Amino acid sequence: MSQSVLKLDEDILKKVQSHVPENSSPFQQGGEEEEYRFTTFLLDYFQKRKAVRTLPASGISYFIYIPPQLARKVENLGSSVLSLRRDKSRDLSGKIFLCLDSALNKNRVISFENSDNQRDVLEEKFQEIKELLGDFELLNAVVDFNIRSMSIFLTESPVDPTSEYEILIDIGRSQEQFSREKLTSFSYDFHETETKLPGCGLMIWKVQGDYTLTDHAEDRIARRFTFNLVKILGKDGVSQEARGSHGRSDLIIHSHAMVPEHGPCVLEFKVLRHGNSDDACEKWLSEGLEQVIDYGSDRAAKSHYLMVYDGRKRLGELDLIREKSREQGVTYLHFEMYNTPSGERKTKLKK
Missing domain, CATH: 3.40.1350 (Trna Endonuclease; Chain: A, domain 1)
Incomplete structure (x- = not known):
């Protein structure tokens, strides 16, 4: 039994290939783009939760990117959470998420009871984690669901590698189209x-x-x-x-x-x-x-x-x-x- 073979025109194939993204983020994994990649996936996660109306109404969360070389030092902290991106209903308030990869596929979560000084409690724990990791400058995001804001503290600076640069993002903002x-x-x-x-x-x-x-x-x-x-x-x-x-x-x-x-x-x-x-x-x-x-x-x-x-x-x-x-x-x-x-x-x- 003969089987016909569809032969694609090379020009058509190249055109199709040129429209296929090489990864699901505008930024590559590893190197200097990792900070932007992590932030992009995190923002996308919140935007998708906003779309299905599962963003928490109140509370504060910390999201900390843990580079691969430091992952072993936090393996006993909190509990394991696989693929945070797939879970659009997880409770986020009053928690510190240790993100072991920039695409949020491997994470550990440390939970705290609700309190009036929730931010202070989370910040104190964050400082303890920094000490545990040897004061390594950690990319981190502080999300305040009360005012729908996310503060990203980037560490990318060729002039002063020890400095942080804060970027404030409105996670309640709707996506736009540009002219x-x-x-x-x-x-x-x-x-x-x-x-x-x-x-x-x-x-x-x-x-x-x-x-x-x-x-x-x-x-x-x-x-x-x-x-x-x-x-x-x-x-x-x-x-x-x-x-x-x-x-x-x-x-x-x-x-x-x-x-x-x-x-x-x-x-x-x-x-x-x-x-x-x-x-x-x-x-x-x-x-x-x-x-x-x-x-x-x-x-x-x-x-x-x-x-x-x-x-x-x-x-x-x-x-x-x-x-x-x-x-x-x-x-x-x-x-x-x-x-x-x-x-x-x-x-x-x-x-």
């Missing part, structure tokens, strides 16, 4: 809070006086930008470093997270560093422009963004890139990063 106008506004807001000045969230300068940016500045900006988007559009609305036939795009906002006439959307991030010549900067951004157009064709994108973060001493948009972007239908956003708080004022006076 180009909303995305552009979001991008400028991100710049104001994360990259514009030395004291902003990302602490982008390694040596301010020498106009030296931190290592991997481009990757750090793209990761934090993606993370901030996930808080609004949801974990499944955004992909980072997604593959396509032309390579990997920095960031994709999927169709369901954009208004129909503007999605999907592809974004390419570029950083200009002090010391690079004008010709080198033009070449670098021209390559970025080609990349975002190619990546957009892989995804049948309706919106294309070239995101440029300028850390040079002499700041300003590149006329050639602005003209090329206009001709190609690409939104070119140019963000000036100042190495001193007074730098912005001086730049404005010169203009």
Whole structure:
């Protein structure tokens, strides 16, 4: 008995593959992305519980990410909870969850009786756990169900690895869809809070006086930008470093997270560093422009963004890139990063 074999056209196969996400989070497992990955899964868990109306009405919980190298030290604390993500009805208030992987698949829970000083009790236990682990800086989230808020204390800082950076998230917020106008506004807001000045969230300068940016500045900006988007559009609305036939795009906002006439959307991030010549900067951004157009064709994108973060001493948009972007239908956003708080004022006076 003969059996027919369906042969797929290679172009069709590549197109299908380019739309298949490589994992269920915008962030990869391990390395510097682990903190964002953990936070993304945690936020997604709360959003799904909100959707089925099982979020606690009151109380406080702590969620602590335990890196693999420290897991043995907490194996006797509390009781085991497998796959927290699958359990949408578990009581959360008055508990500390020790999350042994960033996707919430393996956890241990320490429970406390309800009391008027619940936060103090949980915080005291958290400090004990930190001492047990040798004062290792732990990524942790404090969730206050009374006001529907989650405080994430990130430890990702190349300037000061011992510091924490708090991000406050409204877990009661409904997921949105972005238009180009909303995305552009979001991008400028991100710049104001994360990259514009030395004291902003990302602490982008390694040596301010020498106009030296931190290592991997481009990757750090793209990761934090993606993370901030996930808080609004949801974990499944955004992909980072997604593959396509032309390579990997920095960031994709999927169709369901954009208004129909503007999605999907592809974004390419570029950083200009002090010391690079004008010709080198033009070449670098021209390559970025080609990349975002190619990546957009892989995804049948309706919106294309070239995101440029300028850390040079002499700041300003590149006329050639602005003209090329206009001709190609690409939104070119140019963000000036100042190495001193007074730098912005001086730049404005010169203009």
